[in-house]
Amino acid sequence: MDKLEQARAEIDRIDGEMAKLFESRMRAVEAVSEYKQAHGLPVLDADREAEVIKQAANRIDDEEIRSYYITFLKNNMKLSRNFQQKRLQGMSIAYCGIEGSFASIAAEHIFPQAHLVPCPSFAQAWQAAANGTCDCAVLPLENSSNGEVGQVMDLMMFDRALYVNHVYALPVVQNLLGIKGSHTTDITRVVSHEQALGQCATFLEEHSITPVASANTAIAAQQVAQMGDVHTGAIASEQTAKLYGLEILERHINSSESNITRFAVFSRVPADSKDKENGDKEKNSILLFRVIDQVGALAKAMNIIALYGYNMRVLRSRPTKDWGFQYYFYIELEGDINSESGRQMCRQLSSCCEGIRIGGTYRRSDADAT
Missing domain, CATH: 3.30.70.260 (ACT domain)
Structure with missing residues (x-):
């Protein structure tokens, strides 16, 4: 056997060992995905991946080979995430509102492969997770300019069935929406969730627009689209405007430049x-x-x-x-x-x-x- 054949034989032997180790690794990844599903954790853990790569850099002495090893690890991590996401496709996430609400946007960011389940109230989304109908619930904790969401905090204190295991900060941009052909000067009343109305109070006051509370920003947009009234607008996201065929009359009408809502993932199992x-x-x-x-x-x-x-x-x-x-x-x-x-x-x-x-x-x- 010449040197080339010897080298190839050694590679084949190592590949055989790596195949067994890879299978074992993916079984461990499977266990990780089960834990994340039970605890309501997202697939991507950027801090964990960064720490693994940092530690891995010390395992290889050869500087040139080290860079290839890090690339190899990153590819492994990507495969692991894909494997977890596929396994979590059956995961169901309750949220308050309908498609296009900020809660649905947050839930989709956190669990891009999961099945999202809309609920008419915070309490019903909470209960869906508490009774096992859904794996988790994604609910807002507080907004940076308009304070806490008291109903959710009350559920945490008095129901006690769920635990926070993950918090996601969603930058929130509120826009004035109207039906096609309407203008800002046409709007005399605006419908939205009380948090959104509070975030845009200065704009509404400056334009003498009457605020009307609704259960949800997306529900408000849907109502305005169905009403077809040029004098009634909604406050919601750009994504919601596209979803319900509304025009954006004014962008970024929230009073604070930095408007962030923190959403919590609630699950039945504490971390x-x-x-x-x-x-x-x-x-x-x-x-x-x-x-x-x-x-x-x-x-x-x-x-x-x-x-x-x-x-x-x-x-x-x-x-x-x-x-x-x-x-x-x-x-x-x-x-x-x-x-x-x-x-x-x-x-x-x-x-x-x-x-x-x-x-x-x-x-x-x-x-x-x-």
């Missing part, structure tokens, strides 16, 4: 922690509770959170409904409270708080605007 002792430091956590009726109870709770080294990013209060003029608190913390440290903190919080609930955890970078 695991990579580090059981200290938690995943790249994550944020959601905590909900009521404080006991005692002087300084809230201050004590804040001090306990600080004592354990958790930085508060968000603090909201909402009425408890059942108790007159009492409130629960929604808090987002930097750090993973699915850890021994987090559990100790929650135990200590029970001295001044009631109804403590971990609402979920999510990777911090996922919530950055894209």
Whole structure:
């Protein structure tokens, strides 16, 4: 056997070993896809891929071969994503609204291969995920210019069936839509979701347009298209305008230049922690509770959170409904409270708080605007 044949024989032998390893790798990818489906996580985990490539660069000493190895890894990752997406095609995602709503746009970004299930209300989308009709629900948490979505926070506090495992920041551009042939000067009333109306309050006031609340931006656009009234407009996305055959009369009418809505993926299973002792430091956590009726109870709770080294990013209060003029608190913390440290903190919080609930955890970078 000459050197060429020897080299080819060695390549064939290695290819045989690689085939077995590749099959094993894809079985592991299959397990990853099952976990992501159960926890409502998207296929792409850019941070994880970047970390793998960074570590892989140290495995190859030869600089020229290293670049080929990194390309090989990237191709493997692409195959893995394709395999996961194919397996997740049967995944069903509930959202509030109809096709063209910002929730449907967010859900499609997060789960491009999944079956999207429209629901008429936040509560019904939540329940579809809670009772197993759908795998997950995609619901808005808050808007950067118009604040929290209280109905969703109430579901987190009082229903407690679902957990946040992923947060997606969607840049939102609101547009004034009208039927074909209409102009901005024709519009005397505009229909949209209350959040969208709030985001565009300055524009509406400047143009003396009467706001009319609707269940959803896309539903509002659909209604305007069906009415055929030149004096009635809608506030919604460019995608919604195309979907329902409306014209964009004015673009970007939201008051804030940076208008972002954070959408959360809710699933029945809470996320695991990579580090059981200290938690995943790249994550944020959601905590909900009521404080006991005692002087300084809230201050004590804040001090306990600080004592354990958790930085508060968000603090909201909402009425408890059942108790007159009492409130629960929604808090987002930097750090993973699915850890021994987090559990100790929650135990200590029970001295001044009631109804403590971990609402979920999510990777911090996922919530950055894209």
